[in-house]
Amino acid sequence: MRMAVAGGTxxxxxxxxxxxxxxGHEVVVISRSHGVDLMTGGGLDEALEGVDAVIDVANVETLNRATAITFFETTTRNLLAAEERSHVRHHVVLSIVGVDRVDSGYYAGKRRQEELALAGPIPATVLRATQFHEFAAQMIGRIPGPVKLVPSMLSRPVAASEVAAELVRLAEGPAQGLATDLAGPEVLRMASMVRRLAKGKLVLTVPAGRAMATGALLPAGDFHRGEITFDEWVAAR
Incomplete structure (x- = not known):
């Protein structure tokens, strides 16, 4: 297959x-560094020529509701329009477990992305995954100093490599609409994960909202269970 990955860098x-x-797939990377601008649509028609499936993992780092909605709505509309012109057969989106149960600005943008994809002209699949193991390490890097303030989040963290594998597997098959959630093998608090990585640092929890703290980020029904535990991921870093 010829696959395009939006946000592939x-x-x-x-x-x-x-x-x-x-x-064994032929891969087209969609990013500004590869001459494609998702926000304007520039270069999309050329990039999607002959593409069978698009996997959208493009992202924006923001907590602002308006910024998140604008980004995900604009990029999704541009992708879907270009995919229709290029006769793409499958549009796959990475989303978040609990996105419909947590009312944060970023999650509002992801919800809008899901809505547009599932109602769009291209058969679509939305994969909701839990927070990645890598998120704990990213959080440490974003907070300078000896004290790490970590949101009070309860999740089933999953390895990003397993998420990538599932996205490709889904793209290889027919569209499923909202696919079965993907979550990690164990329930952990984010503060516990950060403490395992930030040795010698003081880790304090801060409120993240009742929903995140009490399980809204956990799968509510059936889910595919990742195999790599957080400790295994840490050991392999």
């Missing part, structure tokens, strides 16, 4: 690109 996107290559 990001840290998740690189894993998806590598996985798709390993599975």
């Amino acid at each position: 990001g840290w998740v996107g690189k894993l998806v690109v590598a996985r798709a290559h390993a599975a």
Whole structure:
């Protein structure tokens, strides 16, 4: 297959690109550094020529509701319009477990992305995954100093490599609409994860909202269970 990965130069996107290559697919990377602008649509028609499936993992780092909605709505509309012109057969989106139960600004943008994809002209699949193991390490890097303030989040963290593998597997098949959630093998608090990585640092929890703290980020029904535990991921870093 010929697959395109929107956001293919990001840290998740690189894993998806590598996985798709390993599975024998031809991969097109959609990013500004590859001459494609998702916000304007520039370069999309050329990038999607002959593409069978698009995996969208493009992202924006923001907590602002308006910024998140604008980004995900604009990029999704541009992708879907270009996919329709190029006769793409499958549109796959990475989303978040609990996105419909947590009312944060970023999650509002992801909900809008899901809505547009599922109602769009291209058969679509939305994969909701839990927080990645890598999120704990990213959080440490974003907070300078000896004290780390970590949101009170309860999740089933999953390895990003397993998420990438599932996205490629889904893209290889027919559209499923809202796919079965993907979550990690164990329930952990984010503060516990950060403490395992930030040795010698003081880790304090801060409120993240009742929903996040009490299980809204956990799968509510059936889910595919990742195999890599957080400790295994830490040991392999």
